[in-house]
Amino acid sequence: MAASLITPASAATVASEIGGPITRGEVLSRAQYWIDQRVPYSQTSSYPDPQGVRYRQDCSGYVSMAWHLPKLPGGGDYSTATITQVTDRIPRSDLQPGDALWRRDGSVQHIALFVRWEDGGRPVVREEPDFGLYAREKTWSADYANTFTPLRYRNIDASVPRPVDRTVGDVTGDGYADLTAVDADGRLAVFGNGFLRSDWGGVPFRDRLWQTANTNWKQDAKSISVADVTGDGYADFVVLTATGKLQIYANGSLVNGDNSPFTGVYREYTNWAGATHIATGDINHDGWADLVATMADGTMQVFFNTKEIGDNALPFRGVAMTYTSGWGADVRDIAVGDVTGDGYGDLVAIRDDGSLTVFGNGILLPGNNGWPFLNPTWSIKAGWNQVDGIAVSDVTGDGYADLMGVTTAGELQVYGNVIGNTGGKDYYQGAHWRYPGWTGVHHIA
Helix, strand or coil, X not given: CCCCCCCCCCCCCCCCCCCCCECHHHHHHHHHHHHHCCCECCCCCEEECCCCCEEECCHHHHHHHHHCCCXXXXXXXXXXXXXXXXXXECCHHHCCCCCEEEEECCCCEEEEEEEEEEHHHEEEEEECCCCCCECEEEECCHHHHCCCEEEEECCECCCCCCCCCCCECCCCCCCCCCEEEECCCCXXXXXXXXXXXXXXXXXXXXXXXXXXXXXXHHHHEEEEEEECCCCCCCCEEEEEECCCCEEEECCCCCCCCCCCCCCCCCEEECCCCCEEEEEEECXXXXXXXXXXXXXXXXXXXXXXXXXXXXXXXCCCCCCCEEECXXXXXXXXXXXXXXXXXXXXXXXXXXXXXXXXXXXXCCCXXXXXXXXXXXXXXXXXXXXXXXXXXXXXXXXXXXXXXXXXXXXXXXXXXXXCCCHHHCCCCCCCCCCCEEECCCCCCCEEC
């Protein structure tokens, strides 16, 4: 077992030039910068962008900063009256992250950056809203949003990278999912991903990077999941205990002297006796892992991450939606991960009838009204009743979640996602790696 976790250096951020092409990701990152800095609204003051260039602190100055616009010939920033000089109107259905919603009439002069859609046609925006308020992310009502015109900055980079969910499984923060398990001895262990290591021969999970000394996890853990609940880029550990508690262990790799990831409970919920399985992953593509739980009464509940930080932060405060039937005692395990490669976590379930089913995330589909898992989109009909537990995460780093399963015969099997080779018709066709010696392991994540 390695003595410590390996923490890779962060990748450098490449910034655009003023007035040059800019990616949608950088637009949103720049917009988030003022939110993080709590920049107040002002029509007379200015505040620097990440490179030190100052922009006016009102709605159009904020969008100008996010788009990295140059100054007007007179030296000032674009306003709601002049920002149409660098934009084009687009259909509402074509809105993408980093575009804008604009209105200028006798009662409202405002512009905000579009981030994503919520249910009911409600857009999530980033904006400098008004006097006395700060730069923020806000969900508008559909009626209010419908009074605005969608705009696109003419110099936004058209080569939009495919969104990637990096919340699930990645304990070390290197972009490749690791594997966490309760081993046969009852220890909680993390197996580091060595997919790119030449001395591992391209095998992802060969050695343990970390394990607990105590051996009580086998009796204490009812269901486990590993995903980035705290939004720092490192996957946290979530466990449903046999005593009916939901516990979150924040990843302490960067603060613990020995780089141990899961050493203490960050948040605990005491009223979870009715839950049977849990899974965490980024369902709404905001960079924070959400929570799915099946219940003993056959329902399934979805909790969206509050994205709260600080001493009193609670990531999961209330049930966002409940699926009222179909998730009873025949469910052997569930997992959340981006199977389809669109950046939104999909739901995977195995059942006693031997089926493995993927529920593709349909949260953005107009007819779903913001519900992510309404219909099964892909299934294998037999054989999965011989599997005790599953995990779904991106092992190979290609943006598509792979599948891990521990069989009742004691073998860990890793199925690489083959969607790129099957034209989207198939995901998991056969185990790419098999590990014997996993007898007694029931929980993986």
